[in-house]
Amino acid sequence: MECNFDLGVLMAKKRIKGAQILIEALIKEGVTDIFGYPGGQVVDIYNELYKKRKVIKHYLTANEQGAAHAADGYARATGKVGVVLATSGPGATNLVTGIANAMLDSVPIVAITGNVPTHMIGKDSFQEINIYGITMPITKHNYFVTDISELAYTVHEAFSVARSGRPGPVLIDIPRDIQEAIYPYDAENDSVLADVIPAESDMHLIKKAAREINVAKCPVIIVGGGAAKAGLTDEIEKLSELSGAYITCTMPGLSVIPSTYNRYLGLQGANGNSEANYAVLNSDLVIGIGVRFSDKSALFMDSENGNKKIIHLDIDDAEINKNITADIGIVGNIKKALSELNKIIVPRQNNDTGYVDKKVLKNVASDSGTKGTPEYVFSLLNKYKSDEDLIVTDVGEHQIWAARYSRFGKPNSFLSSCGLGEMGYGIGASIGAYIGSGRKPILITGDGSFGMSLQEMATVVTFDIPVLILLFNNNSLGLVRQQQKNLFKEKYYATTLDRKTDFVKLAEAFGINGVKVDRISDLETIISKNIKSKKPFFVDITTDIEEGI
Numbered sequence: 001m002e003c004n005f006d007l008g009v010l011m012a013k014k015r016i017k018g019a020q021i022l023i024e025a026l027i028k029e030g031v032t033d034i035f036g037y038p039g040g041q042v043v044d045i046y047n048e049l050y051k052k053r054k055v056i057k058h059y060l061t062a063n064e065q066g067a068a069h070a071a072d073g074y075a076r077a078t079g080k081v082g083v084v085l086a087t088s089g090p091g092a093t094n095l096v097t098g099i100a101n102a103m104l105d106s107v108p109i110v111a112i113t114g115n116v117p118t119h120m121i122g123k124d125s126f127q128e129i130n131i132y133g134i135t136m137p138i139t140k141h142n143y144f145v146t147d148i149s150e151l152a153y154t155v156h157e158a159f160s161v162a163r164s165g166r167p168g169p170v171l172i173d174i175p176r177d178i179q180e181a182i183y184p185y186d187a188e189n190d191s192v193l194a195d196v197i198p199a200e201s202d203m204h205l206i207k208k209a210a211r212e213i214n215v216a217k218c219p220v221i222i223v224g225g226g227a228a229k230a231g232l233t234d235e236i237e238k239l240s241e242l243s244g245a246y247i248t249c250t251m252p253g254l255s256v257i258p259s260t261y262n263r264y265l266g267l268q269g270a271n272g273n274s275e276a277n278y279a280v281l282n283s284d285l286v287i288g289i290g291v292r293f294s295d296k297s298a299l300f301m302d303s304e305n306g307n308k309k310i311i312h313l314d315i316d317d318a319e320i321n322k323n324i325t326a327d328i329g330i331v332g333n334i335k336k337a338l339s340e341l342n343k344i345i346v347p348r349q350n351n352d353t354g355y356v357d358k359k360v361l362k363n364v365a366s367d368s369g370t371k372g373t374p375e376y377v378f379s380l381l382n383k384y385k386s387d388e389d390l391i392v393t394d395v396g397e398h399q400i401w402a403a404r405y406s407r408f409g410k411p412n413s414f415l416s417s418c419g420l421g422e423m424g425y426g427i428g429a430s431i432g433a434y435i436g437s438g439r440k441p442i443l444i445t446g447d448g449s450f451g452m453s454l455q456e457m458a459t460v461v462t463f464d465i466p467v468l469i470l471l472f473n474n475n476s477l478g479l480v481r482q483q484q485k486n487l488f489k490e491k492y493y494a495t496t497l498d499r500k501t502d503f504v505k506l507a508e509a510f511g512i513n514g515v516k517v518d519r520i521s522d523l524e525t526i527i528s529k530n531i532k533s534k535k536p537f538f539v540d541i542t543t544d545i546e547e548g549i
Contacts, residue, residue, distance in 0.1 A: 013184035018148045019044035021185050022112070022174065023052050025155035028192055031083055033074065033435055035059045035067035037094075039087020041114030041127065044179040059435060059463060061428065062455040064091050068098020069428025069453075070435070071109045075102075076415050077390065077433035079229075081162050082109040088116060089127030092173075093134070097422060099169045100138040104419025105252060106225060108167035110158050111135075117177035118146055132173050140168030145175070148183045156193045164196035166316040167229060198315055201332035203340065209287075209311045209328050210344045216285035216309070219245035222268060222297065225252025225418065226290020226314060226334070233411055235338035236289060237261060244348040245287065248276040250297045251418045253290070255408035269297035271400045271549060288312045290334060293323040294419075313337055374398075374547065377470070378405035380524050381442065384531045390415060390433055390441045392467075394426040394449030397478040400549045402444040415441075424452025430467045431459055442531070443469045447497060448477045457510035457536075466534050468527075469512075471503060474543040482548050507538035514538030 016024075022045060026034070034056055038046045049058050061067040064086045071082030086095050092113040102109045116125040132144040141161045143154050151174070158170040213219060223236060233256055240247050240263050247257050248268035257264045268276040280286060284307060291297065293312070312319070312326035313334045320329035330337050378401065381391075387409030393399040393416040408414060415433055417425040426449065430441035450471055460467055481495035504514040517523050517539060530537040 013186055015182050016185045017044065017048070017179065018151055018174070018181045018183065019048045019179040021148070021151050021183065022155060022179070023048040023056070024185065024187065025152045025190065026083065027052065027055055028190060029081070029156065029159045031056055031081075033057050033059065034083045034085055035061055035070040035074070035432060036085030037061060037064045037067055037087070037091060039089075039091045039114065039127075041088040041116060041176050042085060042091075042179075044176070045085065045112075045114065045174075058085075059431070059459070061431070061459045063453070064094035065098050065424070066428040066431070066453055066456040066459065068095045068109070068111065069101070069425050070432030070459075071111075072098060072102050072105075072107050072425075073392065073415055073429030073432035074436035075107050075109055075167075075432075076429070077412060077437040077439060079412070080108075080436065081159055082107070082432060082436075083112070084109060085112045087114050087127070088131070089129050091127075092129055092131040096134060096138070097420075098428075099135055099171065101417050101420040101422050101425060102169040103138045103140070105417065106167050106229065107169065108162040109169045110162055111169060111171045113171065113173045114179065115173050115175045118175045119177070121175065131171065135171045138169070139171050142171035142173070144173045145178050148178050148181045151178065151183075152185070152190045156191070160193040160195055165198060166226070198333040199331070201313075201330050201334070201337035201340075205328055205330050206337055206340050207344060209330060210341055212285060212309055212311060212328065213243050213245075213287070213341075214346045216243070218283045219243050219285040219287060220279045220283040221245045221247045221287045221289060222280065222291050223247060223249040223253035223256050223289055224291025224297075225250065226316075227253055227256045228290070228412055230290060230315070230335050231411065232289065232335055232338060233257060235335060235342065238342045239287070239338060239345070242342060242345045242347050245285075246279050248272070248280060250291055250294075251403050251416060254403055254406075255411055255413040258409050259407040260409065267403050271296075271403070273404060283308065285309045285311065288314075288326075289338070290314060292319055295323075298324055374401035374472070374543075375405055376520070377472075377523065377541065378402065380527045381470075381531075382407040384528050385442060387413070388439050389413070389531075390430075390437075390439050392416070392426050392430045392433060392441045392443050394443075394445040394452075395421045395423045396446045396449050397474075397482070397547070397549050398444050398446045398449075398472045401472075423449040427453050427456040427460070427467070427469075431456065431463065431465050434465050434467065435463070440531075441465070441467045443467050445469065445471050446478065447471060447473045447475065447499075447501070447503070450503070451499075451501075454506065457507060457512055460536050461511040464534075465536060467536050468531055468533070469507075469514075469536070469538045471538070471540050472543045473503070473540050474545045474547065476545050478545070478548070481545075503540045504538060512536045512538050514540065516540040516542070518542050
């Protein structure tokens with residue numbers, strides 16, 4: 001039998017442990033930051049991280065879920081792949097919610113978990129869990145590594161999958177014996193894989209879309225999260241100028257278009273601005289860019305205008321005709337598609353399409369508001385924050401207030417759990433976003449959401465994250481309570497918190513200075529004083545339980 005490998009070359013290669021191969025592969029991927037929590041089945045990996053601590057910095061969170069959110073926030077703020085590491089069993093399962101959140105918001109993260117040795121798989125070993133099977137429906141792809149010779153390639157493929165096309169989370173589960181095994185690592189030939197390049201869009205469909213735009217009387221653009229990830233600000237503004245279309249956005253699409261842009265109407269959908277929804281409902285052509293047309297945004301389906309046309313542009317062909325039927329579906333590299341579209345649109349001579357009442361435009365992201373209301377709080381934030389600052393939210397009434405009333409001047413400035421709607425997302429995301437980008441996070445949260453993950457204040461202090469935490473305290477689970485009020489004639493149950501928690505003392509116990517605001521007249525001084533601070537600060541704002549959205 002003929003030998004198909006050179007034994008001398010193989011023996012000459014550096015023989016190292018699987019855990020070291022993992023770290024070397026991460027370094028080749030350009031990873032400089034990793035979030036995680038150690039455990040028995042990843043101690044080999046942590047030992048190798050210790051050796052490379054000057055190359056990759058590890059950030060220990062208070063819970064694996066917080067680490068997953070940190071990786072998510074890191075990815076959103078930087079455009080890079082976020083990395084999170086956890087042990088088997090409960091460590092791995094604590095990642096699940098964060099992975100699901102990344103999946104529904106198309107965020108590129110790579111989650112690495114340890115597992116029991118391969119010979120112990122399926123024997124109900126201590127902390128054994130089939131995290132591969134659990135996460136299969138909530139990842140873009142996942143891997144269970146059983147052959148050390150495939151480990152380095154698996155890491156590179158995972159990163160390529162996470163960031164290529166429509167981004168998303170990928171999981172790599174590595175048994176303990178694979179981490180400990182010795183293998184001749186070929187560092188010279190271990191290289192990063194090229195990302196999959198999106199296909200070119202069908203020019204015939206682009207020309208067809210241009211013809212529809214040219215004849216439309218009342219076109220409107222809906223910007224989604226895909227537009228944020230693709231960096232389409234300039235192309236969308238150009239499309240608006242040429243076509244006369246006003247621009248609205250879904251929650252994931254917030255901050256793609258500057259709030260000062262003269263044809264921008266802000267948040268559209270179930271909880272959006274009235275002027276944005278009015279424009280969509282009364283349009284004859286909707287141009288959806290990087291949007292899923294989810295149940296939260298597809299209000300135009302209820303329009304009395306039966307002749308409405310839909311043009312849908314997305315990188316993922318699975319989104320075309322999934323929730324709505326598009327007259328024209330354009331798939332591929334949307335940045336290039338929009339550039340080609342803008343070349344052949346006939347510029348509208350009169351950009352006043354006439355379907356938006358100009359009297360309501362002044363309310364978009366307005367600085368006006370009555371003292372004591374969320375509008376007033378956000379008017380102060382808009383006054384003192386910079387375009388570099390990040391608005392990060394948890395989920396609840398405060399999230400919708402932030403989406404409706406915040407001003408944005410720079411893309412990727414709004415971080416929120418939009419698809420999963422996960423309470424407790426914000427503080428972990430704030431940590432990761434600051435570590436990745438250096439941009440100051442302003443966390444908008446509520447007493448219900450903050451209770452889900454407040455232990456991450458320990459992480460905030462450990463790593464000097466200068467987050468300004470604004471907690472709207474209405475002593476309730478506001479969004480659910482509001483549904484009970486409207487749907488069940490004020491039969492409130494399990495939505496009044498009544499916990500007696502002193503959040504300021506709690507923050508101080510973690511090492512964060514704070515203040516409780518009962519007199520709203522004090523708030524401007526507090527915000528103006530602390531919004532530029534290099535230290536974390538906590539503000540507990542007493543909020544009317546009936547404020548609602």
